[in-house]
Amino acid sequence: QVQLVQSGAEVKKPGASVKVSCQASGYSFTTYYMHWVRQAPGQGLEWVGVINPSGGTTSYAQKFQGRVTMTTDKSTSTVYMELSSLRSEDTAVYYCARKQVGQPFDYWGQGTLVTVSS
Amino acid sequence: EIVLTQSPGTLSLSPGERATLSCRASQSVSSSYLAWYQQKPGQAPRLLIYGVSSRATGIPDRFSGSGSGTDFTLTISRLEPEDFAVYYCQQYGSSPLTFGGGTKVEIK
Numbered sequence: 001q002v003q004l005v006q007s008g009a010e011v012k013k014p015g016a017s018v019k020v021s022c023q024a025s026g027y028s029f030t031t032y033y034m035h036w037v038r039q040a041p042g043q044g045l046e047w048v049g050v051i052n053p054s055g056g057t058t059s060y061a062q063k064f065q066g067r068v069t070m071t072t073d074k075s076t077s078t079v080y081m082e083l084s085s086l087r088s089e090d091t092a093v094y095y096c097a098r099k100q101v102g103q104p105f106d107y108w109g110q111g112t113l114v115t116v117s118s
Numbered sequence: 119e120i121v122l123t124q125s126p127g128t129l130s131l132s133p134g135e136r137a138t139l140s141c142r143a144s145q146s147v148s149s150s151y152l153a154w155y156q157q158k159p160g161q162a163p164r165l166l167i168y169g170v171s172s173r174a175t176g177i178p179d180r181f182s183g184s185g186s187g188t189d190f191t192l193t194i195s196r197l198e199p200e201d202f203a204v205y206y207c208q209q210y211g212s213s214p215l216t217f218g219g220g221t222k223v224e225i226k
């Protein structure tokens with residue numbers, strides 16, 4: 001069965017960086033794009049960006065440009081999202097979700113809580 | 119960027135009642151790439167409807183989607199206790215992908 005398993009919760013200080021992982025299983029890893037979506041406490045869903053695990057190409061939401069980096073490791077079917085220059089407003093649950101072109105998000109990771117606090 | 123506006127913000131209903139949720143887009147959603155997700159506290163969103171009106175695998179037929187262009191609706195024909203949750207619409211036809219602000223369906 002399809003599974004997206006994310007790394008555990010993180011607590012970071014303002015200005016630091018965080019790297020969250022998402023390991024996929026149960027399907028052909030390179031045939032789905034992997035997206036990242038975040039949700040601040042009590043708030044809605046916000047798209048962060050996407051990576052194509054096959055070639056490594058990325059596209060990021062404008063507000064995260066310059067601060068986010070998504071990478072992939074095909075040997076372990078894992079994608080990573082690194083967010084730098086953290087501020088308190090980045091406190092959120094970060095989800096990975098797989099998607100094909102023209103299709104919605106059909107499977108999501110369990111979420112990773114990133115807390116930014118001094 | 120396509121802005122999605124959901125209404126109402128909160129819907130207070132009783133089990134067995136019909137729920138009608140609205141999602142309005144700031145511009146036409148290309149190729150009917152409009153989806154609805156359900157989210158319960160502490161859980162990831164779950165896909166309910168895609169392509170405006172197609173139910174995802176395993177979704178009961180009391181959930182239905184309709185609409186076109188800029189106006190879309192999610193209808194739950196008879197609310198079951200497990201349906202009380204937050205619902206989000208999403209357009210996935212153009213970048214950046216965007217979500218509506220959500221509608222909370224709560225028990226009256």
